[in-house]
Amino acid sequence: MRLSSLITKPKNGIVQQAIDAVSYTPGLKSNHQRNHQVNADGFGISFYDDNKQPHTYRSTKPAWSDTNLTTLCDNINTNLTLAHVRAATPGLAINDANCHPFTFNQLTFMHNGGIGGFNKMKRPLSYMFADSIWHNVQGDTDSEYCFHYFLQHLFTNNNKDYDELITQEEMENALRQTIDGLQDLQRKYGDANDINEQSASMNFCVSNGTEVVASRMRRPIIEDSPSLYLGTGNDFQYDDEEEVFRFGTNNNAETTVECNGKQLATIISSEPLTKIESDWTLIPEETLVSINADGEVKLSSLL
Numbered sequence: 001m002r003l004s005s006l007i008t009k010p011k012n013g014i015v016q017q018a019i020d021a022v023s024y025t026p027g028l029k030s031n032h033q034r035n036h037q038v039n040a041d042g043f044g045i046s047f048y049d050d051n052k053q054p055h056t057y058r059s060t061k062p063a064w065s066d067t068n069l070t071t072l073c074d075n076i077n078t079n080l081t082l083a084h085v086r087a088a089t090p091g092l093a094i095n096d097a098n099c100h101p102f103t104f105n106q107l108t109f110m111h112n113g114g115i116g117g118f119n120k121m122k123r124p125l126s127y128m129f130a131d132s133i134w135h136n137v138q139g140d141t142d143s144e145y146c147f148h149y150f151l152q153h154l155f156t157n158n159n160k161d162y163d164e165l166i167t168q169e170e171m172e173n174a175l176r177q178t179i180d181g182l183q184d185l186q187r188k189y190g191d192a193n194d195i196n197e198q199s200a201s202m203n204f205c206v207s208n209g210t211e212v213v214a215s216r217m218r219r220p221i222i223e224d225s226p227s228l229y230l231g232t233g234n235d236f237q238y239d240d241e242e243e244v245f246r247f248g249t250n251n252n253a254e255t256t257v258e259c260n261g262k263q264l265a266t267i268i269s270s271e272p273l274t275k276i277e278s279d280w281t282l283i284p285e286e287t288l289v290s291i292n293a294d295g296e297v298k299l300s301s302l303l
Helices: 014-019 067-075 118-127 142-154 168-189
Strands: 043-048 054-059 081-085 102-104 107-115 200-207 212-216 229-233 235-239 244-248 265-269 287-291 297-301
Touching (some): 014 081, 043 067, 054 067, 081 107, 102 142, 107 118, 107 142, 118 142, 142 168, 142 200, 168 200, 168 212, 229 244, 265 287
Antiparallel strands (some): 043 081, 107 200, 200 212, 212 287, 229 265, 235 244, 287 297
């Protein structure tokens, strides 16, 4: 699929989400606001080639003002991509290293949310990383440290070599351990009486180039977690009749793909990419979402 169909052209694509102060979160009961209304502190995309190798482009420009992004998206085809727009935590640098997605070999990772009391956890957390994982850290965000904490669970704690094949189940287990471990670290190093130091929004997403695992999680549950939506279909193409992108079957004989009853297009997004509510499902709170190579979806509880 061409990147522009996912990144730049949908009416509520991630570029529009970055600039539009009005969030689009159908189905949320209480919290209809993003963590930040405008995400102007950079962006990043990681797209995988046919050899399952990620290629990452990150910039501190607002996504809507980077002409290179438009050109790239118009000329790149990929079967799997991760994209992120950033609103920097006050006090953290705005530089390329702090923009998501983060990468390690074939893995890419991004985060929507924040970890309360991270400044108190940062140094002890870094001591937990194996040297090879620690040397991969380039920035200073809680999100990047969460990724490397995930890598610690995935590789070192499992005695797994860095060049070994990473399975969907291994990513699921490591992400669960990461979420549980972060809460343990907050309890250990944060002020137990300070709700801000004991709170965390942990909407994570990680891919090995074939499968994707994501989470929707907030602790404590005092309001809705950051929104997360799922859309599936045989493809995601521009509908000339409705003049919008839609999930469905491509009826063009030259481009129709035999799907054998399987989903071929699966999108996880903080907000629906289109304003057609019936095409999207709000992922429940405290849920782990896993997508296999065929686009098939599995939901499981994080409790």
